[in-house]
Amino acid sequence: MPASIQHGRSADRSLRIVCPNGHLGFAPIKVGSFHIGCRCEPDLICADSGSCDVGPVPLGADISSSPLQWQVDDLEEMLLASRRLGVPMIVGSAGDTGTNSRVDLFVGIIRELAHKHGLARFRIGYFYSEVEREALRRRIVAGTSVAGLDGRPPLDLATLDATERVVAMAGIHPYIKLLDQGADVIIGGRSSDCAIFAAPAIRRGFPRALAYFYGKVLECASFCAEPYAGKESVLGEITMDDVKITALLPEQRCTVASVAGHAMYERANPFFEHFLGGHIDMGECRYEQYDERTVRLTGPRYVPASELRVKLEGAGKIGERYVGIIGVRDPYTIANIDLVIAWARQQVAERFGNSGYEVHFTVYGRDGILGEREPLRATPAHEVGVIVQGVASTKEVAEEVCMIATRQMFYARLPQVKGTAGGVAFLLDEVMRASPAYRWTLNHTMQIDDPLELFPTFLTEAGA
Numbered sequence: 001m002p003a004s005i006q007h008g009r010s011a012d013r014s015l016r017i018v019c020p021n022g023h024l025g026f027a028p029i030k031v032g033s034f035h036i037g038c039r040c041e042p043d044l045i046c047a048d049s050g051s052c053d054v055g056p057v058p059l060g061a062d063i064s065s066s067p068l069q070w071q072v073d074d075l076e077e078m079l080l081a082s083r084r085l086g087v088p089m090i091v092g093s094a095g096d097t098g099t100n101s102r103v104d105l106f107v108g109i110i111r112e113l114a115h116k117h118g119l120a121r122f123r124i125g126y127f128y129s130e131v132e133r134e135a136l137r138r139r140i141v142a143g144t145s146v147a148g149l150d151g152r153p154p155l156d157l158a159t160l161d162a163t164e165r166v167v168a169m170a171g172i173h174p175y176i177k178l179l180d181q182g183a184d185v186i187i188g189g190r191s192s193d194c195a196i197f198a199a200p201a202i203r204r205g206f207p208r209a210l211a212y213f214y215g216k217v218l219e220c221a222s223f224c225a226e227p228y229a230g231k232e233s234v235l236g237e238i239t240m241d242d243v244k245i246t247a248l249l250p251e252q253r254c255t256v257a258s259v260a261g262h263a264m265y266e267r268a269n270p271f272f273e274h275f276l277g278g279h280i281d282m283g284e285c286r287y288e289q290y291d292e293r294t295v296r297l298t299g300p301r302y303v304p305a306s307e308l309r310v311k312l313e314g315a316g317k318i319g320e321r322y323v324g325i326i327g328v329r330d331p332y333t334i335a336n337i338d339l340v341i342a343w344a345r346q347q348v349a350e351r352f353g354n355s356g357y358e359v360h361f362t363v364y365g366r367d368g369i370l371g372e373r374e375p376l377r378a379t380p381a382h383e384v385g386v387i388v389q390g391v392a393s394t395k396e397v398a399e400e401v402c403m404i405a406t407r408q409m410f411y412a413r414l415p416q417v418k419g420t421a422g423g424v425a426f427l428l429d430e431v432m433r434a435s436p437a438y439r440w441t442l443n444h445t446m447q448i449d450d451p452l453e454l455f456p457t458f459l460t461e462a463g464a
Contacts, residue, residue, distance in 0.1 A: 009267065015043050015044075016043050018046075018235055019219070020221065022097075022231065026066050030249070042085065042087060061435065062097075079223060084220075088186065089184070089185045091196075093190065099165055099167060103188070107460070114462040121464060126186065127455045131166045144447075148266075152444065168190065168276075173190065173451040173455070179203055197214055213273075223262055232248065233249070234247055245295050265333070280300045282300050283297070308448050319357075323390075324431040326387075333423030343411075345359060359391070361387070386424075416456075419428040
């Protein structure tokens with residue numbers, strides 16, 4: 001073990017948290033490093049379970065993007081360890097999205113696991129994060145602005161009507177309330193990632209700046225360590241003066257570069273981390289190598305907000321979706337792939353007109369990831385793959401749109417082509433039904449008076 005663990009706590013007053021997974025359920029916990037962490041005297045076991053990275057489909061459809069069994073396995077590892085050690089367990093943004101149904105799912109899993117393992121009685125706290133669309137409608141009609149983020153206009157009724165589901169992003173407040181009420185296990189709705197870890201630290205009286213920074217670095221588990229290894233556990237320790245982060249996998253270590261890099265990623269401004277009630281400024285943070293696998297952090301600054309503004313996320317359905325897969329090896333066809341796509345698009349228009357559907361072509365091997373921002377767009381690979389998506393209000397139309405767009409790439413007429421065999425190949429002759437297509441409709445903020453007003457809390461029990 002690292003010296004910082006082997007020699008015990010680095011201060012008389014500290015709080016240790018083990019984070020076993022940067023997105024609970026998205027890929028299984030690696031139990032070896034987690035069990036090491038459980039031998040390091042943790043005061044809590046905490047994990048985030050949600051992300052916008054999965055796209056708008058899970059929120060709009062109210063489903064998880066993660067397999068149920070992976071979610072069960074991760075919750076089981078955490079629950080058994082927390083009950084054995086007698087420390088609280090916190091999971092935020094339950095089930096990828098933090099919707100009410102995902103919170104209920106996780107609470108139900110905890111109940112079933114308690115029964116399965118014959119656990120002694122314990123208290124489960126949970127809270128919801130969904131926002132009723134009618135409540136937002138009343139605000140808009142009353143003239144209250146729901147401000148857009150990242151260049152979006154204020155929320156209007158048309159956008160709201162196109163939205164299936166909305167969640168608000170909780171801060172530390174419901175977690176602290178439930179801990180105060182004696183919850184042993186907390187399942188949270190949609191939450192700010194850092195709040196899951198900052199809440200118990202702030203509740204214990206540690207400085208807010210350090211506590212929020214603690215959460216920012218811990219929330220993705222071993223993503224703050226090197227070499228890269230997904231879903232390994234890390235240990236965090238906060239004192240009144242600093243934060244220390246330790247890699248628990250024997251082959252990994254936290255370094256100044258790995259921790260600082262993680263603190264800055266996923267944000268337009270690399271030095272700010274925003275949450276309900278304010279933000280932290282990391283511009284003057286100091287990173288020191290504390291021991292071989294531990295980094296010590298100091299210097300973040302807490303900046304309270306002038307008003308409480310809660311972030312809202314919403315998703316709306318576009319239509320049903322089918323997908324076709326095409327491979328292209330012929331160099332002349334690759335050089336003229338835009339003409340081939342234009343041909344296929346025109347064939348769809350001849351059948352369906354120019355409205356009532358969407359058809360999308362993504363060319364992997366040329367610009368499938370970056371699109372028009374791809375700097376090497378003019379020099380595609382020697383073979384490319386084209387993913388065709390057909391979207392429409394019904395499955396039947398979506399399938400036909402996708403089928404025409406896919407097959408007509410085979411029949412595309414290029415100026416110098418004299419043969420009839422076509423210049424593309426199909427992975428499958430049929431097109432495949434995919435999840436319905438959704439889009440992000442809300443990326444907004446709304447002023448509230450009470451940080452708990454959108455996040456009702458509940459307390460129940462499980463176990464024998």
